Amino acid sequence: VEASIPEPLREAWRKYSAHEFTNKDEFERELVRHIETTLARSLYNCDDLAAYSGTALAFRDRLIIEWNRTQQRQTFTDQKRVYYLSLEFLMGRALDNAMLNVGMKDAAREGLQDLGFRIEDVIGQEHDAALGNGGLGRLAACFLDSLATLNYPAWGYGLRYRYGIFKQEIVNGYQMEVPDYWLDNNPWEFPRHDITVDIQFYGHVKKKQDENGKLVASWVEGEVVQAVAYDVPIPGYGTKTTNNLRLWSSKASSGEFDFQKFNAGDYESAVADQQTAETISAVLYPNDNLERGKELRLKQQYFWCAASLYDIVRRFKKTKRAWSEFPDQVAIQLNDTHPTLAIVEMQRILIDIEGLEWDEAWTIVTKTFGYTNHTVLPEALEKWSVPLMQNLLPRHLQIIYDINLYFLQSVEKQFPNNREILSRVSIIEESHPKMVRMAYIAIIGSHKVNGVAELHSDLLKSTLFKDFVDIYGVDRFTNVTNGVTPRRWLHQANPALSSLIAEKLGGHEFLTDLTLLDKLEAFVDDKDFRRQWAHIKSDNKLRLAKLIKDTTGYKVNPESLFDIQVKRIHEYKRQQLNIFGVIHRYLKIKGMSAEERKKVVPRVSVFGGKAAPGYWMAKTIIHLINKVAAVVNNDSDVGDLLKVIFIEDYNVSKAEIICPASDISEHISTAGTEGSGTSNMKFVLNGGLIIGTCDGANIEITREIGDQNIFLFGNLAEDVEDLRHRHFYGDFQLDPALEKVFKAIKDNMFGDAGDFSALTASIEEHGDYYLVSDDFHSYVTTHEMVDEAFLNKEEWLAKSITSVARMGFFSTDRVINEYADSIWNVEPLAVKD
Ligand code: GLS
Numbered sequence: 001v002e003a004s005i006p007e008p009l010r011e012a013w014r015k016y017s018a019h020e021f022t023n024k025d026e027f028e029r030e031l032v033r034h035i036e037t038t039l040a041r042s043l044y045n046c047d048d049l050a051a052y053s054g055t056a057l058a059f060r061d062r063l064i065i066e067w068n069r070t071q072q073r074q075t076f077t078d079q080k081r082v083y084y085l086s087l088e089f090l091m092g093r094a095l096d097n098a099m100l101n102v103g104m105k106d107a108a109r110e111g112l113q114d115l116g117f118r119i120e121d122v123i124g125q126e127h128d129a130a131l132g133n134g135g136l137g138r139l140a141a142c143f144l145d146s147l148a149t150l151n152y153p154a155w156g157y158g159l160r161y162r163y164g165i166f167k168q169e170i171v172n173g174y175q176m177e178v179p180d181y182w183l184d185n186n187p188w189e190f191p192r193h194d195i196t197v198d199i200q201f202y203g204h205v206k207k208k209q210d211e212n213g214k215l216v217a218s219w220v221e222g223e224v225v226q227a228v229a230y231d232v233p234i235p236g237y238g239t240k241t242t243n244n245l246r247l248w249s250s251k252a253s254s255g256e257f258d259f260q261k262f263n264a265g266d267y268e269s270a271v272a273d274q275q276t277a278e279t280i281s282a283v284l285y286p287n288d289n290l291e292r293g294k295e296l297r298l299k300q301q302y303f304w305c306a307a308s309l310y311d312i313v314r315r316f317k318k319t320k321r322a323w324s325e326f327p328d329q330v331a332i333q334l335n336d337t338h339p340t341l342a343i344v345e346m347q348r349i350l351i352d353i354e355g356l357e358w359d360e361a362w363t364i365v366t367k368t369f370g371y372t373n374h375t376v377l378p379e380a381l382e383k384w385s386v387p388l389m390q391n392l393l394p395r396h397l398q399i400i401y402d403i404n405l406y407f408l409q410s411v412e413k414q415f416p417n418n419r420e421i422l423s424r425v426s427i428i429e430e431s432h433p434k435m436v437r438m439a440y441i442a443i444i445g446s447h448k449v450n451g452v453a454e455l456h457s458d459l460l461k462s463t464l465f466k467d468f469v470d471i472y473g474v475d476r477f478t479n480v481t482n483g484v485t486p487r488r489w490l491h492q493a494n495p496a497l498s499s500l501i502a503e504k505l506g507g508h509e510f511l512t513d514l515t516l517l518d519k520l521e522a523f524v525d526d527k528d529f530r531r532q533w534a535h536i537k538s539d540n541k542l543r544l545a546k547l548i549k550d551t552t553g554y555k556v557n558p559e560s561l562f563d564i565q566v567k568r569i570h571e572y573k574r575q576q577l578n579i580f581g582v583i584h585r586y587l588k589i590k591g592m593s594a595e596e597r598k599k600v601v602p603r604v605s606v607f608g609g610k611a612a613p614g615y616w617m618a619k620t621i622i623h624l625i626n627k628v629a630a631v632v633n634n635d636s637d638v639g640d641l642l643k644v645i646f647i648e649d650y651n652v653s654k655a656e657i658i659c660p661a662s663d664i665s666e667h668i669s670t671a672g673t674e675g676s677g678t679s680n681m682k683f684v685l686n687g688g689l690i691i692g693t694c695d696g697a698n699i700e701i702t703r704e705i706g707d708q709n710i711f712l713f714g715n716l717a718e719d720v721e722d723l724r725h726r727h728f729y730g731d732f733q734l735d736p737a738l739e740k741v742f743k744a745i746k747d748n749m750f751g752d753a754g755d756f757s758a759l760t761a762s763i764e765e766h767g768d769y770y771l772v773s774d775d776f777h778s779y780v781t782t783h784e785m786v787d788e789a790f791l792n793k794e795e796w797l798a799k800s801i802t803s804v805a806r807m808g809f810f811s812t813d814r815v816i817n818e819y820a821d822s823i824w825n826v827e828p829l830a831v832k833d
Contacts, residue, residue: 004170020062021113024107026814028114030058044082049119052095052125055108059098063233064190066242072155077317077386080328080826082147082154083312085305085342086335089131089144089158089245090135090165092488092652094188095122097145101235127182128319128651131165132290133246133610134568135482135678136374136653139452139812140335142678145485148236148243149512151828152820157308159190159300160230160247163283164217168610168649172628173751177286177613187231195229197807198308201299217352224253225277227307238512240831248307250280279627287612288568291379297393298384305342313349321355323356327367331824332448334371337438342686343445344368344396346540347403352395358402365515370823371442371762372480374675376459382438383429386501389436390712400436404428411471423697425467441474443468448823450478451653451677451696461623467552479699480819482676483812486514489682493656496536501657501804504529509735517809520801521600530797537663537800544661545632547654548606548645554633557640559604561790564683566658566665569611569618572673575761578607579625579665579778581645583750584740586632589641597641601787604643606608608658620759622646629748662688663713663796664786670770671695681810687800689789691782693775701810705803711780713791714775723774727767734764735776823824 005013021027026388035041035054046054047327053767054355100743109119132138140156147154166177179708203222210216223227232245252274261270279296280303316329316411334340343365350361404427414440415421427444429435443449451457457479461469469477491498491511502508504523510516523529541558548556565578582605607625629644645653665683667674667690683690691711692698702710715723726732734742746753788794789805808814820826 002751009171010340018061018065020065021058021104023306024111024114027058027104027107030061030661031055031111032116033056039263048117048121049125051112051115052113052122053185053187054121055112056095056126057106059095059102059104060187060233062104062145063235063242066235066240067231067233067244069240070242071244073831074275075154075165076830078329078828079153080332080824081823082152082820082826083330083332084140084143084147084154084156084335085308085332085339086137086156086158087301087304087338088132089129089140089247090132090137090652091141092656093123093126093128095126096492097488098235100487101149101237102396106583115459119510120193126653127186128164128653129182129186130651131158131161131178131284133165133284133286134233135676136288136336139482139678141652141814142483142485142488143488143816144234144243144245145237146349146483146816149239149485149487150236150813150816150820151194151236151239151241151831152236152816153828154243154826156234156243156245156507157311158245158247159284159304159305160249161281161284165284166286168615169353170622170626170646170648173623173630175611175619175622180714186703187313188235190231192229192231195311195337196251197227197248197310198224198302199227199250199306201302201392203394205398209383214355216355217395217398219348219352220422223281225303225528226251226253227627228304228753229307229311239478241829246308246311248304250277250303252277252757275630279382285611287423287615289375289377289570289572290615291380291382292614293384293388293574295388298388298392301338302341302345302396302590305339306345308339309345309349323350323360323364326616328369331826332369332443333819334369336372336374337442338690340371340438340442340445341393343441344399344403347399347445348395354461358406362403362406364446365445369442369446371817373439373449373451373456373460373464376464376675378477381464384438385429386434386436389731394662397436400427400441403441403444414471421467423471425471426429439464440468448477448478449476450480450484450823452480453700454479454481455672456675456696457696459517459553459717460670464724476731478822480822481697481809482678482681483810483815484678484685485599485812486511486685486823488656488658490685493541493682494536494660494686496539497533497660499744500529500532500536512813513808514811514813517805517808518803524798524801524805528803530794533687534793534797537661540660541663541684543608543690544657547657548647551648552645554629554645554647555644556604557602560604560640560643562604562606562661562663563666563786564606564608564658564664564688565668566606566608566647567679568654569609569615569621571617571621571762571770573670574770574772575607575625576770577619577668577775577779578605579621579628580738580741580776581783582632582642583628583744584737584780585783586628586635586638586642587740589638590635600641601790602640602642602829604645604647606647608654610650615742617758617762620756624745624750624756626757633752655679659683662686663790664689664691666690667693667698668714668775669690669693670720670792671715672720672774673770674698681807683725683808685807686802687804689786689796689799689803691786697810705806706810709799711786713778715771720771723771724767724769727769732768732773735773737780738773738776763777 031054034057043052112119162179169176186737201223206218207694208218230247234243325606348364349354427440451460545558625646659682667680671693677696693714
């Protein structure tokens with residue numbers, strides 16, 4: 001408030017307030033100005049990179065003007081806001097998205113052309129913002145796009161990692177990891193050196209008397225690290241709303257602590273402390289669906305939760321409302337259990353700092369938080385050791401014990417004489433060492449818990465969280481099926497298809513109401529439309545073929561059936577099933593006569609995805625894929641009938657090229673293991689068919705598009721446990737076709753068989769946990785049906801168009817509205833133009 005300019009002086013401000021470029025010429029002027037001044041370059045010294053930087057700066061100006069107005073509007077109306085806490089935001093590139101969302105891409109294209117540049121080359125200069133591992137982080141990014149587009153007052157809170165997900169290089173068929181330093185000339189972030197929070201670690205707890213004589217806990221001493229805010233503007237599509245993503249960066253605190261060290265002449269150790277402080281936000285942990293219990297990770301989590309809550313509370317306190325109104329003004333969504341400490345921190349702020357009574361505080365906390373679970377895989381469920389937490393966050397551990405005590409007391413009342421349930425639902429696992437179960441804190445401290453697809457949410461209720469359903473009732477648990485933003489995943493990734501659809505539907509309204517796609521069904525039989533549809537798919541396949549040629553050196557025939565599986569490499573996602581299927585196909589072709597080979601449908605099997613650096617089995621799968629590629633692609637017997645491609649360093653910007661180019665894509669996780677999957681939606685939305693198991697959102701995709709338009713195979717989730725059990729007791733027979741595949745591997749057909757023995761043994765000898773053998777036959781025969789279907793071009797096209805027409809449900813706009821209604825209770829903010 002003190003920094004606000006008094007009314008009499010505001011006239012000059014209004015007169016000179018920044019305004020946005022509105023056409024091509026104004027854009028060019030801004031671009032040249034930025035190149036000549038901000039970048040200190042000239043027309044004698046301007047390459048694609050400088051043109052990118054200048055263009056980005058020009059668009060950034062536009063965004064920040066709207067960002068300022070949006071924030072003023074939100075402060076002024078003082079409605080309830082949503083805060084989305086996520087350790088991952090897999091944003092990808094920002095420039096193309098900004099151009100499309102503000103509706104100025106054509107102006108930019110022409111402007112750049114006037115000045116001697118091709119827009120595609122300029123856009124291609126941008127480094128992906130890759131602050132995430134996979135689906136969970138990308139979902140957060142799609143949510144931000146929808147929140148802004150729908151005008152919700154919403155902020156994202158995350159960490160500003162100096163290194164995002166590593167870059168993957170394939171060397172002799174092996175994955176190598178290269179650090180992804182992405183921050184040099186990143187024009188999209190605004191450092192807010194005035195917005196800092198001191199975050200405490202270690203130390204101990206003292207009891208003190210407050211001014212009323214009441215005993216309160218006080219967390220003292222220890223270390224302090226400073227959090228500095230960096231803001232990233234998030235433009236909505238076709239709206240003035242530009243929301244904020246606030247990322248925290250760690251720095252040595254400028255407080256007394258290190259100051260004293262410097263003064264005492266201990267320069268080296270003070271500098272070393274600074275380095276230590278900066279490591280907190282240095283690097284994204286590269287695991288997807290896996291938790292590894294490292295102290296630095298817990299530090300990251302607390303650092304980010306504490307800074308974000310401080311910020312949220314500070315904003316609330318400016319309104320001078322009573323604490324009881326906090327949940328009417330603030331909704332906080334926990335993206336997985338990673339931000340669970342926010343629940344504990346909020347309780348600490350209310351009781352230790354603000355002086356509220358426990359119950360009053362806890363009511364506020366539970367009304368404020370919602371928790372989204374993204375996986376049922378046991379190895380992904382976060383647990384922190386009690387001694388570790390005791391050391392790092394002593395006061396928080398006490399509060400966790402108190403939360404647990406009150407919770408268990410109420411459970412005991414509800415279920416007297418039932419010791420089993422008490423030990424099952426206790427936040428503290430009685431192991432050695434004892435462990436804190438983060439998901440349980442998240443459930444107990446939230447008013448709603450949701451899964452991300454129907455099957456997933458049902459499994460949560462019937463297995464993982466069953467006891468909590470008995471305790472709290474089924475209403476605390478809900479489902480919100482995932483989606484994707486149609487702006488990035490249709491309009492931006494597939495501009496030709498977006499225009500064709502717009503032409504048929506009379507405009508681009510479907511981009512903000514995806515259910516309008518259903519109008520496309522009327523054109524399924526339109527010959528001309530089908531021809532255009534097919535043509536766009538061919539062009540997209542050509543675009544991918546070029547990427548493949550440029551990055552792998554392999555030439556693929558764009559007429560072939562493009563069969564794509566791109567996602568994190570994980571045993572549960574079963575890339576091994578896919579590559580075994582490819583080997584099976586290869587062996588079959590090898591055994592054919594020339595005459596038989598003429599009937600084979602040529603296929604390109606494309607793989608892409610990163611393995612966590614410490615995940616040996618996943619790395620083995622990558623190695624096998626690359627070795628199979630080397631053999632198959634150089635076998636003149638096979639030629640174009642089969643090609644195997646591993647695309648290095650799969651990321652968001654590559655996905656934008658890959659998703660529009662599939663004929664078929666693979667979503668083949670063991671039933672019951674994939675939370676939702678979201679690339680399944682991206683592929684179908686771009687006119688690709690899918691082969692998949694009855695898992696995650698595949699089930700709802702099938703329900704929407706019709707089972708004649710999808711290739712489903714494999715065992716059902718309800719049978720998985722029984723099959724595993726039988727394997728465990730020796731009831732296991734390797735599928736005969738898979739046995740032949742294994743024999744080829746063991747005969748060193750793809751290099752040293754020893755390299756792959758762990759992979760085959762996991763199936764043959766160690767219980768085949770992921771049911772690769774059980775599903776192999778149905779997988780292979782379903783692929784034969786795919787070949788068959790692909791031969792009938794017209795039928796295939798009809799399936800493709802019908803599927804797209806029925807994908808309206810899978811927009812994150814629908815998803816966000818569901819969260820807003822059933823979890824957050826927030827309203828969009830009216831925005832006038
Ligand atoms: C994940 C799930 O594995 C995906 O199935 C899901 O689509 C995604 C978003 O909800 O979340 N959970 C996880 O830890 N990583 C994911 O991608």
